[in-house]
Amino acid sequence: MIELSSAPASTASPASPRSAEGKMLPGHAFEIGRDKPLKLDCGVELAPVTIAYQTYGTLNADRSNAVLVCHALTGDQFCAETHPITGKDGWWDSMIGPGRPVDPADYFIISTNVLGGCMGTTGPASINPDTGKPYGLGLPIITIGDMVRAQARLIDHLGIETLFCVIGGSMGAMQVLEWASSYPDRVFCAVPIAGAARHSAQNIAFHEVGRQAVMADPDWRGGDYAGQKVKPVRGLAVARMAAHITYLSEPALHRKFGRNLQDRAAVTYGFDADFQVESYLRYQGSSFVDRFDANSYLYLTRAMDYFDLAAEHGGVLGNAFKGTKTRFCLVSFTSDWLFPTPETREVVHALNAVAANVSFCEIESDKGHDAFLLDEPEMFAVLGGFLKGCAEHRGLRK
Amino acid sequence: MIELSSAPASTASPASPRSAEGKMLPGHAFEIGRDKPLKLDCGVELAPVTIAYQTYGTLNADRSNAVLVCHALTGDQFCAETHPITGKDGWWDSMIGPGRPVDPADYFIISTNVLGGCMGTTGPASINPDTGKPYGLGLPIITIGDMVRAQARLIDHLGIETLFCVIGGSMGAMQVLEWASSYPDRVFCAVPIAGAARHSAQNIAFHEVGRQAVMADPDWRGGDYAGQKVKPVRGLAVARMAAHITYLSEPALHRKFGRNLQDRAAVTYGFDADFQVESYLRYQGSSFVDRFDANSYLYLTRAMDYFDLAAEHGGVLGNAFKGTKTRFCLVSFTSDWLFPTPETREVVHALNAVAANVSFCEIESDKGHDAFLLDEPEMFAVLGGFLKGCAEHRGLRK
Known part of the structure; x- marks a missing residue:
């Protein structure tokens, strides 16, 4: 069991988040108001936008120990607690928790439901305040960049200048890469797992x-x-x-x-x-x-289909990370045929090309893409070690 | 263009085959009558059964040059001529035709629409004579064994004791293996391409x-x-x-x-x-x-799901081929992840275990499972050579 922290007073939100079905959800909601709408890649300025999020652990005085967890396609903010709708364990209980690589005793862990999702963050099932009806297909198309821009607004709101770590698998890894590319000074270390810099044909x-x-x-x-x-x-x-x-x-x-x-x-x-x-x-x-x-x-x-980090940077993936000081640790799995190792290796090569601080581990597993969600001791060992090292560099550990 | 032979007089059928939509189709139809119904694996005795088939080339005097072509899931009997409904080339024009490995100048080529299909052979869209309505789900479940048993009845009807060759890819390869297993004395050589002895999970x-x-x-x-x-x-x-x-x-x-x-x-x-x-x-x-x-x-x-040749033989695949005199040539493709090489290799091992005459070639191709339908020169070279060698043994060539 993980002790759930209350959100810091400054993050208190006017209302609890609600699921697509209208059910009240645990955790917090942050609202982007009409005064400062979210500019989307498609050109639309979207507001209001609700970001539903959950936190575990406590933000330190320096605000330097925040870890942002990015979820995959069908995940949500309930990464490390019983899911309020299904009653199942948190989807990343194996990674996040006491004695786990991402330990709430060490870190302030933030997990948002992505923009376009259906667990409290604005998505197609949300009510469009202009019509009083659900957006449906009236919601503009969302990109990975938009998700990350919305998360950054929340991180601003929480008063966090630099995230200690951004971590995620699959679509979560896409968000991690986007974070490192768009906000290089705000990501101390980045852990994209079982991901890619672009979605394959x-x-x-x-x-x-x-x-x-x-x-x-x-x-x-x-x-x-x-x-x-x-x-x-x-x-x-x-x-x-x-x-x-x-x-x-x-x-x-x-x-x-x-x-x-x-x-x-x-x-x-x-x-x-x-x-x-x-x-x-x-x-x-x-x-x-x-x-x-x-x-x-x-x-x-x-x-996910639209995600193509190289295309956004003149066709050269390395350009997405030029001059980065972020420390990267990339992980792939031998039997993952959805995001196979060569896709991760391409990112590693691009990072090497810009002399980034990068570590990469392909883990032997027969569990396929889902391995990143499962009990993979080698992954925990690799990431536990990487995060400890980064925490020392960050001055979080002596 | 391939010269279409007329069917031998003995095979003249009462009516042309018709598609599921009732369209008259080129080629022939053979009927299994109520007097001698087809015994299915599920236990039902099915009759009447129509087998729609097409032939190319001429049966020699010895009736020793017949090649049975088995089609894949969505194929049909029109393997080497313009398709009567889509107007597209025959699905195996690259394999069958003048100068091709299976040349109608050398062989009498027979291609049937499988039992359960929708191009003239009895299938769920056929009229159930007992009700006057289409079978729909009233048709008993069909197995690969049933398809082959129906083909064997046609081969009996054509007066052919032993087929020179049975050849096919994918579901066609399953039929080839079933033929070699169920009628070892009636198959001189067998060519299962991109197949397996059982359908994987x-x-x-x-x-x-x-x-x-x-x-x-x-x-x-x-x-x-x-x-x-x-x-x-x-x-x-x-x-x-x-x-x-x-x-x-x-x-x-x-x-x-x-x-x-x-x-x-x-x-x-x-x-x-x-x-x-x-x-x-x-x-x-x-x-x-x-x-x-x-x-x-x-x-x-x-x-296809039900196909499991080892299970039908006490769990030992080799038992399916005990004492076989058939010459086998198996082909797989490096990029085929639907029927990957290990599945073919398992068949090769089983054949080796019973000292069968077996040749096996894994072909380098990036075209995936569909490679067996495409222009793969190495496949044509391998199969052309194999068939020539077998034809000499069979006395078809001097």
Whole structure:
């Protein structure tokens, strides 16, 4: 169990965050007002914007021990506590907690729900104050840059000049790279795990399948399902099932399920879930729709597709990090075929090209992309060591 | 152009085959009558059964030069001629034709639409003579074994004792292995390409996603869409899109599309197909539904999922080929992640364990699983050489 700190008095927010379904959520909410709207990459100035976030540990007097945790596509701010909707453990309990690499005894840990999300931060399910109805597809397209710009506004608000660390996996790693590139002086060390500096053609293709699955559901209603009191649950479940396969690896699926049958001695010669892997996938699909908003899924997959850090810097990835003083530690996994090691290595090469302080570790694992969320002792050892070293440099430890 | 032979007089069929949509098709149809029904693996005796097939070349006097071509999941009997519905080239024009490894000047080439298919052979879209309505889900589940047993009935009917060769890729390779296992004396040589002796957990998972996409479409109507004059085109398109990604490789997608935009200078900040790969996938989905039956997709994916040759032989794959005299040539491709080389190697090991005559070649290609359908000179060289050698042994060449 992690002791939840109260937010510092200065961060007290007018209201608790609420989920896409309107449920009150633990944690805090910060609002970007109409007086200083958030400028999005698409050109729109968005306001008001609510950023739902959670914190663990205590900000030190120097305000120098803050760690920003960035979540992946379907994650949220509840990285290290029981999830208020599913009742499941925090998605990064293995990484964050007492005795873990990111220990709330040492750090002030901040975790936001990303812009476009559905756990309290402004997203397509949020009410558009100009219409009194949910944004739906009326919300402008969000980019990884927009997510990070919104987080930076929160960090400003918390009175933190420089984050000790920005850490995240998958889409979280994209945010880490964007942070290090856009705010080099505000990131002491950066830990992008199982990520990439751009989304590959294959990954865009898988995302497009997911979006088409959602949009093919007649209950999607052009994005206006909330207004019409329906939910595209079947389409979203199919999208999740397809995506879920890409988070695993063939060896992991083989080890976990193989061709094992589901509670039966022989195949049934039908279309029921004969195989355990079918039943598992169906469960992944049907449980996902209870906690995630279909339009958010569209927006966040799109944000990942659009991410291309080199393209934003004249086609040369190194330019994104010129003169950086941030210390980097990159991690990839051998069996991750969604964000395979060469994608991480490309970032490492770009960082080397600008003489950055960079460490890189490819971890032997058969667990696929999801390895970053799982019990991977080597990852904990690598990151624990890296963070300790950085903490010494930062003067957080003697 | 390939000269189409007329079928031998003995094979004249009462009627031309018809597509699932009722369109008259070129080629031949053979009927298994009620007097001698086809015994299926699920226990049902099915009759009547129509087998639609096409032939190229001429059967020699010894009836010793017949090559049976087995198609993949979405293929059909039109392997070496313009497709009567899409107007596209035959799906294996590169392999079959004058000067090609399988030359109609040398061989009598037979290609059937598989049982459960939708191009004239009995499948879920066929009329159930007992009800006067399409079978839909009333058709019993079909297995790879059933497909092969139906083909064997046609081969009996054509008066062919021993096939010179059985050849096919992907689901076609499964049929080849099943032929060699079930009818060892009737297969002189066997060429399974990009296949496996069993469907992996990951492949079952991808198939399940496709089936759920079809079944999630309200127009699927529990399989009775034909009776209700609708078609689950959106669900089937999503299924096809997901599957299509698995037929390619990340390097091939990167080379072909990368992150190239579709007819535009910059992203549109929307959900249109900004990227070429999105537009390509959407096209793959929408064109597929014009030529393929959704229920057939369910049945044929299920047949592949159920395929497990070792399980049918006491769990020992070698037992499937004990004492075989068939000459085998197996081919896999380096970038095929759907049926990766280790799956083929497992078959090779099993064949070696029973001292079979086996040759195996892993071909360097970045084209993924689809490589078996494409212009792969090394594959043509390997198979051309193998078939020539076998033809000499068979006395077809001096």
